Amino acid sequence: MTTPKTNPGRFFEDFAVGQVLEHATPRTLTSGDAALYKGLYGPRFAVQSSDAFAQAIGYRQAPLDDLLVFHTIFGKTVPDISLNAIANLGYAECRFLRAVHAGDTLSAASEVIGLRENANRASGVVYVRTTGRNDAGETVLEYVRWVMVRKRDPASPAPAPVIPKLAERVDPASLGQAVPQLDTARYDFRLAGAPHRWSDYAAGEKIDHADAMTLEEAEHQIATRLYQNTAKVHFNLHEQAQGQFKRRLVYGGVVISLARALSFNGLANAFHIAAINGGRHVAPCFAGDTIYAWSETLETAEIPGRSDIGALRTRLTAVKNRSCADFPLRNGNGAYAEGVILDLDLWLVLPR
């Protein structure tokens, strides 16, 4: 008698606080992935686009896009964490700790740091801290996410609730570790596309990124597969046609990457995402939707020991099927405005 081979995914009962999950499949990222990433989103930040530009300021070569790294690590966690998820609820304490270059092999592990059964007893919330490592064993990325996961059996007993205490924002003192000491005198603002440096931004400033992209099924599917993310809702129309939305759901990471690429128009020198303080996928996104984005500067911060770079905390909002010229976010009643799909709290790094 052989054992069952198909992975059914973990249910809420299968998680325990302290449990460490080593995720499959290690992945060598290459210049091929970087090219496809460019084709899928169109980012124009000079540091990630040009080896010559990156080397001039102190990188070994152009680093891979931070979000390509994030999505790759995230994708690995799906078969172990969220195959039976109902919803991806949030992110926190996400820090990019080391530049990743073409040729680096990434792998991921997650520790369960919290559990809380829902009142309906049909599901519960699982909190994990995920770590991405390169082949030298160095941590390149770390983040917490929490996700609502189905129970196998509503009658099974609830675990003692553990809700981790998460920082409202990453401490500026811990930012910028993925950025080598830069020779900013050699940072060519003209080549980078805009004259604005860290000190040109101020809290309260709102930027309409103006550009927009309409998303196609083939695009989000290719992207999501590139990250080896297997969540069925993104790929299986035959099944989704029977579900709530009647169609495939776009992986939230695709919206993040599109919004980030659009944000070049206004944040051209914010070349690095140092941290994601928090994030919510406010509403689902589907093929055919047109994505716009705008940013609000929440805070500027010096990074201790770094006279080359400074940190900008921004709220990146993605909106679908309406312009961001009026900076849509919330209604009078405090609820998210019609069309808002992403509310992301980032620490960005710019040259000083």
Next chain:
Amino acid sequence: MTTPKTNPGRFFEDFAVGQVLEHATPRTLTSGDAALYKGLYGPRFAVQSSDAFAQAIGYRQAPLDDLLVFHTIFGKTVPDISLNAIANLGYAECRFLRAVHAGDTLSAASEVIGLRENANRASGVVYVRTTGRNDAGETVLEYVRWVMVRKRDPASPAPAPVIPKLAERVDPASLGQAVPQLDTARYDFRLAGAPHRWSDYAAGEKIDHADAMTLEEAEHQIATRLYQNTAKVHFNLHEQAQGQFKRRLVYGGVVISLARALSFNGLANAFHIAAINGGRHVAPCFAGDTIYAWSETLETAEIPGRSDIGALRTRLTAVKNRSCADFPLRNGNGAYAEGVILDLDLWLVLPR
């Protein structure tokens, strides 16, 4: 007076047994092709995904996906063999003989090994043995396929029929040549995604691969062009709209690659296709179809001289627009069940 320049393709009359066709265009495969292949199908086998994983067990670096190699070689044969084909009828005796790595340049040649005119005199079957070589002249792949090709003129005389005798299955003794001697103690089953090794599978076992992918026009077109496969039926809607199906036909190789990628869920350690014993594209596939897959183990075999790896003969069935939970294959009357589109007989290699 200039000579005609457009390639009209060969008709049945243009083939002769013993004829050798050297195919255009040599192709250097790169990490870019590997990345796009991942984006198009989402394979997760660790050996092809991670240089670090592959090197740990004895590869020089991650080999390219076997089917990327197959489709590249196949694509080269199209302008010479099947530009005027009515149907691709079958494959046999396909063996993967040498690992292919990013940077290798592949070229292809085919020998005509059989011919048989059809009773209707309007077409005939052409059998070719195709060989793929790397730039060192080593054979990396070999297979037989037969295809139904139009005659230029129904009145032209029929050749003497020659029908090659083809093996029902590749002999296990000739498998595994593309796999270096592996240090399986360093094969990390946790990183690879499942604990099951060769000895965990047994004849008769059926595996529902559970996942599924809905295919888009852009996806199969990009894939088919990546292989430089020029068959018009995959690309020309304007012409196809007048034809039998009213739309573009998906290249059968796309279905093979999708089914293979889906098979990870249940066959995570079957990292290498050593041979294709036979295959049939049972029914056409179109954009919008959702592909599911399941496998049945037909046979397990030791490979003489190899204590590191073993061979698993599986029937990989791809089905469209229905789940594989009930393992659809044939009806009571022996015909293929509704929805079955691919019936492929493979030798896979797993660590022992």
Next chain:
Amino acid sequence: MTTPKTNPGRFFEDFAVGQVLEHATPRTLTSGDAALYKGLYGPRFAVQSSDAFAQAIGYRQAPLDDLLVFHTIFGKTVPDISLNAIANLGYAECRFLRAVHAGDTLSAASEVIGLRENANRASGVVYVRTTGRNDAGETVLEYVRWVMVRKRDPASPAPAPVIPKLAERVDPASLGQAVPQLDTARYDFRLAGAPHRWSDYAAGEKIDHADAMTLEEAEHQIATRLYQNTAKVHFNLHEQAQGQFKRRLVYGGVVISLARALSFNGLANAFHIAAINGGRHVAPCFAGDTIYAWSETLETAEIPGRSDIGALRTRLTAVKNRSCADFPLRNGNGAYAEGVILDLDLWLVLPR
């Protein structure tokens, strides 16, 4: 008070003859870009497809496709030149001056060489000469284009009109600089896909390229983003739905690349575009259109000092949704025939 950060693009009033614009974002092209380019268009020219083939005849390695270089440079100019453009009117004097290889970083600059306000005073024509450079500072590409750009204010004064004198065709003496001295004895015509060399073509010859490709939204969007081309008309359905065409417009460069790839069937050994003498996007192209192409040889020319290669001047015509078997170009009244979308005058290079 912070300064506005969003780039609104230049209006007609913002250009002055003699002005030099250094464009963002430098871009390192890699084998990943080459792979995606192959997937998007399916080119089969052996020199760009195979390192082994290219090296045999004298290249350091396979050069990148000429049009990938062209589109990359073109894309960089969009935010500075044509963000507020109404129409791209023409190209002239485009020369490919140096082979570009994977790993090269390209950047672009444009000089304004002409200005002419339109009679309606709402817009004007801007002529620029754009130069693409590699990271060694060498010019790899040069071309003139003119584009109709909106005025910010119809009442603003017109500049003195300057209309540059442009060559009707590039002088053959200046062609071929991007091609190393070739050992054509090692050029394998069988591997390249056709026996026809330079001397086999003659003025007046018409070639139907026979193959055709139906274009998808995802394909042209991925392509256009790969070139970091941000023109809104290609991406924003939400906005375009309100406009003249009710849908996204395909970037003209996508049509050029498709037609070029199709032209392999009949021009297999015309491995290099040495120059674009002129070009017009005669009619818009949309997703769903099927592109056919044909070529007419206008002229053949020896290249002084080059016994290895010769030049072929061809008119490459792309047509949508109709076959090119009857070589459609103009009606009896001299207007472009129904379906013609591209009229391109090229110098191609072939082995002698």
